[in-house]
Amino acid sequence: MDEKLITIALLPYSKAEILRSMLESEGIECSLENINLIQGAVASGVKVRIYEKDVKKAWPIVDELLGKEDKDKMKTEDTILVPVDFSNYSFKAALMAFEIAQKLESKLIFYHVIQQPDFFSMPYSDVMAFNTGLYDHLKEREEFANEEFVKFLNKLTDYIGVKTWEKVESEHMIKLGYPEDDILYFTEKHPPRLIVMGIKGPKEDDLDIMGSTTAGVIYKSAVPVLVIPEKAPLLNLASMKKIVYATNFDEKDIVSLDKLLGLLKPFNAKLCCLHVGPDAAREWDEAKLESLHNLLANKYPDTPIECIVKPGANILQDLESFIEENDIDILSLTTHKRNMITRIFNPSIARKMVFHVKTPLLVFHS
Numbered sequence: 170m171d172e173k174l175i176t177i178a179l180l181p182y183s184k185a186e187i188l189r190s191m192l193e194s195e196g197i198e199c200s201l202e203n204i205n206l207i208q209g210a211v212a213s214g215v216k217v218r219i220y221e222k223d224v225k226k227a228w229p230i231v232d233e234l235l236g237k238e239d240k241d242k243m244k245t246e247d248t249i250l251v252p253v254d255f256s257n258y259s260f261k262a263a264l265m266a267f268e269i270a271q272k273l274e275s276k277l278i279f280y281h282v283i284q285q286p287d288f289f290s291m292p293y294s295d296v297m298a299f300n301t302g303l304y305d306h307l308k309e310r311e312e313f314a315n316e317e318f319v320k321f322l323n324k325l326t327d328y329i330g331v332k333t334w335e336k337v338e339s340e341h342m343i344k345l346g347y348p349e350d351d352i353l354y355f356t357e358k359h360p361p362r363l364i365v366m367g368i369k370g371p372k373e374d375d376l377d378i379m380g381s382t383t384a385g386v387i388y389k390s391a392v393p394v395l396v397i398p399e400k401a402p403l404l405n406l407a408s409m410k411k412i413v414y415a416t417n418f419d420e421k422d423i424v425s426l427d428k429l430l431g432l433l434k435p436f437n438a439k440l441c442c443l444h445v446g447p448d449a450a451r452e453w454d455e456a457k458l459e460s461l462h463n464l465l466a467n468k469y470p471d472t473p474i475e476c477i478v479k480p481g482a483n484i485l486q487d488l489e490s491f492i493e494e495n496d497i498d499i500l501s502l503t504t505h506k507r508n509m510i511t512r513i514f515n516p517s518i519a520r521k522m523v524f525h526v527k528t529p530l531l532v533f534h535s
Contacts, residue, residue, distance in 0.1 A: 172220045178216075198220060200218050249270045249276070255321050259321075260325070260367070267329060270337050276338045277339040281314060282348040283344070283346075348382040356391070363392065364390060394531070394534075395529060395532075396529065396532065398529070401527045409498045411438060411498055412438050412439070412441070413440075418444070422461070430472060441476070443476075443479060462475075498529070501532070
């Protein structure tokens, strides 16, 4: 019987060649696939393939070339990040974040970014006219932001109650910069367990447009993002009973569900895994969903889990009707990496759901 070839790495062509020479120098037979002989590279990368019997010997060489993951650096901190702009929907998000932080015994971080003036990024030249009034204006904005933060936190304390507020460790930060970039940079340096963001509803003729900051954080953040629509009711998480996870049988579903169940474990809520698809594929979909259910049931025996296939062609409408008919408290799904053109001209379901339902949306990034 022929020995089995397996792919040990998918790399750019130059690194694949280096790895091949390192493997062959140790007597490990190696081959490269997906090489474009005309252009010398291929967009999807080059597969480095070896025989299965050589895997144990090859791994240390792969680690030497690519470097091992710094687990301490990647470790999630026990915090909940709440970007705020002092609006009513931001206040609603802060209240929900407080409840979550209290249940998870996590630290709460309120983060506000003052939009950096464009002149800060303009190149200086010999003929540039310097206007000291710009700095006076910036100073006023900083003072205004500090005053608004004090009002915002006082309002939160009054609503929650001083004794309850003091049970949760919290801090607030203000930074001059660009909201999306700074929120994402902060999460890279100090990865929180969760980001909670409020979002204003759209105008009637603008249903598919999401604020650029929220959209950017949803698509680029490596940590889960809980989005609270402006029209969402003020949810008491202690009474939360049903969470639905919309699945399309993505390979990242298990990772997302692990994170979801970890976040929601203290709330004792029921999880429903829902797939919306054409009726013609129902038997196959039910088989895949049953497999997912068995896996989750074995891993989380104390969590009530239900898996449902809902026939339908319009995912957005079918999800919305399911949420309304079943009194769902939170909708969760996994979004995908998209290039800029796709993000502009073909908005994802995650982007649309924020505005089409009044239900909080918990998004995981694949």
